[in-house]
Amino acid sequence: MKEVLDRLAADWRRPHSVTELAASVNLGASRLEHLFRATLRMSIRDVVRISRITEAARLLLTTHKRVSEISRDVGFTDISNFNHSFRRQFGVCPRDYRKRNGGEGGGAPRS
Numbered sequence: 001m002k003e004v005l006d007r008l009a010a011d012w013r014r015p016h017s018v019t020e021l022a023a024s025v026n027l028g029a030s031r032l033e034h035l036f037r038a039t040l041r042m043s044i045r046d047v048v049r050i051s052r053i054t055e056a057a058r059l060l061l062t063t064h065k066r067v068s069e070i071s072r073d074v075g076f077t078d079i080s081n082f083n084h085s086f087r088r089q090f091g092v093c094p095r096d097y098r099k100r101n102g103g104e105g106g107g108a109p110r111s
Helices: 002-010 018-024 029-040 044-062 067-073 079-090 094-100
Strands: none
Touching: 002 018, 002 044, 018 029, 029 044, 044 067, 044 079, 044 094, 067 079, 067 094, 079 094
């Protein structure tokens, strides 16, 4: 389990297949998914999504990039999916998160 988590943490921008991750630790895909849910109470997909959204939150507060650019940078291909995931994790949309937390993007020129 730790080996899979380390791999996901090191390379969360890249899409990972459960089959590939499971093979790397000599497990079947369904067994790996089961162990993930039993141990972490979340899916592999959830772990990757949380990593991406957490990085997006950091970028919102430390850069002047547009929300759409940040969503692409962290691996989302659909801005609506990004906004929905962000709101589910933080309770506000990315733009409001930036405003409420004093991020650099609030009306300042982009770098």
